[in-house]
Amino acid sequence: MNAIILSALLGVVMMFSSILTENRTIIRNIAIAGLLILLIGNLLNTYTVYSFNIDSHNMLRFDKFGLFFNSIAIASTLLYAILSGSDVVKVGNYPAESFALIFFALCGVAILSSYNTLLMLFLGIEIMSIPLYILTGSDKKNLKSNEASLKYFLMGCFSTGILLMGITLLYGASGNFNIESVHSTSNAVTTSYNYGILAPLGLILIFISMCFKVSAAPFHFWTPDVYDGAPSVFTSFMATIVKAAGFIAFIKLFSIRMADLGPSSSIILSTIIIATLLVGNITAVFQQSVKRMLAYSSIAQAGFMLFALYGNNDLSSEGILLYSAAYSIATIGIFAILIKMKDYTFDGYNGLAKKQPLVAAANTVFLLSLAGIPLTAGFFAKYYMLASALKSNGHAVLWLVIVAVLFAAVSVYYYFRVIQAMYFKEGEAETTEISSKFKAGLVVMAILIILIGINPSFLLNWFYF
Amino acid sequence: MPIQYYIILSLALFCIGIVGVLVRRNVIIVFMCVELMLNAVNLLLVAFSKMHHGIAVVNDKATTVGTDAQLFVFFIMVVAAAEVSVGLAIIVMMYRNTHSVDVNFLNRLKN
Numbered sequence: 001m002n003a004i005i006l007s008a009l010l011g012v013v014m015m016f017s018s019i020l021t022e023n024r025t026i027i028r029n030i031a032i033a034g035l036l037i038l039l040i041g042n043l044l045n046t047y048t049v050y051s052f053n054i055d056s057h058n059m060l061r062f063d064k065f066g067l068f069f070n071s072i073a074i075a076s077t078l079l080y081a082i083l084s085g086s087d088v089v090k091v092g093n094y095p096a097e098s099f100a101l102i103f104f105a106l107c108g109v110a111i112l113s114s115y116n117t118l119l120m121l122f123l124g125i126e127i128m129s130i131p132l133y134i135l136t137g138s139d140k141k142n143l144k145s146n147e148a149s150l151k152y153f154l155m156g157c158f159s160t161g162i163l164l165m166g167i168t169l170l171y172g173a174s175g176n177f178n179i180e181s182v183h184s185t186s187n188a189v190t191t192s193y194n195y196g197i198l199a200p201l202g203l204i205l206i207f208i209s210m211c212f213k214v215s216a217a218p219f220h221f222w223t224p225d226v227y228d229g230a231p232s233v234f235t236s237f238m239a240t241i242v243k244a245a246g247f248i249a250f251i252k253l254f255s256i257r258m259a260d261l262g263p264s265s266s267i268i269l270s271t272i273i274i275a276t277l278l279v280g281n282i283t284a285v286f287q288q289s290v291k292r293m294l295a296y297s298s299i300a301q302a303g304f305m306l307f308a309l310y311g312n313n314d315l316s317s318e319g320i321l322l323y324s325a326a327y328s329i330a331t332i333g334i335f336a337i338l339i340k341m342k343d344y345t346f347d348g349y350n351g352l353a354k355k356q357p358l359v360a361a362a363n364t365v366f367l368l369s370l371a372g373i374p375l376t377a378g379f380f381a382k383y384y385m386l387a388s389a390l391k392s393n394g395h396a397v398l399w400l401v402i403v404a405v406l407f408a409a410v411s412v413y414y415y416f417r418v419i420q421a422m423y424f425k426e427g428e429a430e431t432t433e434i435s436s437k438f439k440a441g442l443v444v445m446a447i448l449i450i451l452i453g454i455n456p457s458f459l460l461n462w463f464y465f
Numbered sequence: 466m467p468i469q470y471y472i473i474l475s476l477a478l479f480c481i482g483i484v485g486v487l488v489r490r491n492v493i494i495v496f497m498c499v500e501l502m503l504n505a506v507n508l509l510l511v512a513f514s515k516m517h518h519g520i521a522v523v524n525d526k527a528t529t530v531g532t533d534a535q536l537f538v539f540f541i542m543v544v545a546a547a548e549v550s551v552g553l554a555i556i557v558m559m560y561r562n563t564h565s566v567d568v569n570f571l572n573r574l575k576n
Contacts, residue, residue, distance in 0.1 A: 168513065
């Protein structure tokens with residue numbers, strides 16, 4: 001409960017801070033302090049030291065999984081604000097508002113990690129998305145940003161409509177909004193009318209709309225355009241924290257309700273996983289712009305995260321936490337460097353290693369982590385995902401795991417193209433000014449990735465404490 | 466009136482909304498179609514709410530079963546209003562830059 005209340009309050013604080021000061025550095029520092037407060041508040045809640053005691057009538061339930069995910073999301077946002085905060089305040093005329101919107105989106109993330117009724121799922125998704133529509137369009141004079149925000153907005157509304165119809169049909173079948181399938185009202189009457197079809201139909205609609213939100217394959221088409229058009233700083237936020245939160249919401253619901261989809265549920269899921277991996281990886285290979293490549297790679301990573309649904313056991317809930325941490329840190333780092341580049345194409349990175357050896361080295365670690373090379377966090381993240389699927393389904397899914405590993409090999413190609421450009425090509429990589437603080441932040445993140453990669457229990461022990 | 470009529474009416478409205486979103490080119494019309502989808506959901510929620518209440522009230526006169534769906538409808542209305550305010554702002558922003566509200570314009574993002 002701490003995270004929800006504090007993030008909403010801090011959002012308001014950020015809005016008022018723009019009245020008091022115009023200084024962008026001060027605003028950034030206020031935001032970083034606010035994120036620290038938020039992180040501490042959430043940790044106090046996790047370790048049951050103190051939390052606001054508000055009776056939500058069982059609409060929200062705070063378990064360790066959700067609280068721990070909150071910590072990861074807030075810590076990633078903190079890293080994001082430290083690294084790219086000075087770029088966030090450059091976008092648009094009113095710097096404090098961007099941070100206020102980020103805080104409001106975090107409020108939605110906190111709701112999504114703890115919802116216990118479908119009403120809260122709907123509210124969480126909306127509270128998280130509406131600020132993002134604005135952030136996407138925050139570069140008002142830029143046509144691409146306008147297009148991206150309109151497209152994101154229309155797609156978001158459309159999928160929300162589908163989600164709501166799904167929730168309504170589920171309600172019609174069961175008479176309540178619980179995420180577990182409990183029939184509260186007289187079952188006899190409901191069954192006598194034979195509304196058995198309503199529940200699976202509703203679940204399929206919810207499934208489709210969640211696939212929209214996490215950009216899984218047949219419903220991914222908006223992702224590259226939106227991620228490409230949005231200002232890079234906000235793409236970084238959208239592609240990491242928001243996406244991971246979407247997955248947490250997805251998994252929280254469907255780890256309980258997957259069986260209700262019927263015997264074909266595993267076929268549906270494996271089709272979507274393969275399609276997502278295929279589209280994400282193959283299209284990423286042909287991109288010329290690093291930013292667009294990262295958009296497709298985020299689709300490909302979503303394919304791996306979907307394995308958590310397939311596994312649906314202890315290993316998969318550990319895995320999804322590890323995955324969201326590893327993926328968020330690496331992607332935030334890559335985007336932070338991308339923002340500093342003048343040219344977003346692969347050629348823009350030519351010769352970066354000679355000019356900025358430290359930045360290039362950190363970027364290499366992040367890219368290796370995304371590709372899933374051992375000794376980086378990304379390796380264990382992928383390992384946990386595939387292992388969880390094998391653990392609960394045995395050899396029946398061996399073929400799916402092999403396909404996933406093959407696609408991971410494909411992904412190495414386009415991640416290594418960036419490394420190749422940085423180290424082995426001649427050129428003058430033009431960057432904006434890179435401060436030593438920024439470099440220090442990058443090094444800390446690279447060390448974090450390697451630490452988690454050597455020993456994932458470094459992160460996961462916190463989960464069990 | 467049997468609940469089937471409500472289900473059919475709502476699903477019909479919902480489908481009109483979906484087709485409108487997919488087919489129409491004017492952003493304002495697309496936007497109205499999304500609203501149509503949301504209102505179809507509202508209608509169906511209220512109908513289900515009355516149905517479940519009617520079933521439960523036979524056994525228990527003071528039951529509150531079904532009220533949660535009507536509450537949900539209010540939340541949908543509030544969220545839809547918030548979405549409208551953001552969405553119209555985005556449309557106005559786009560109109561200022563391009564002097565058009567045509568969705569075909571979105572295809573320029575694709576390389």
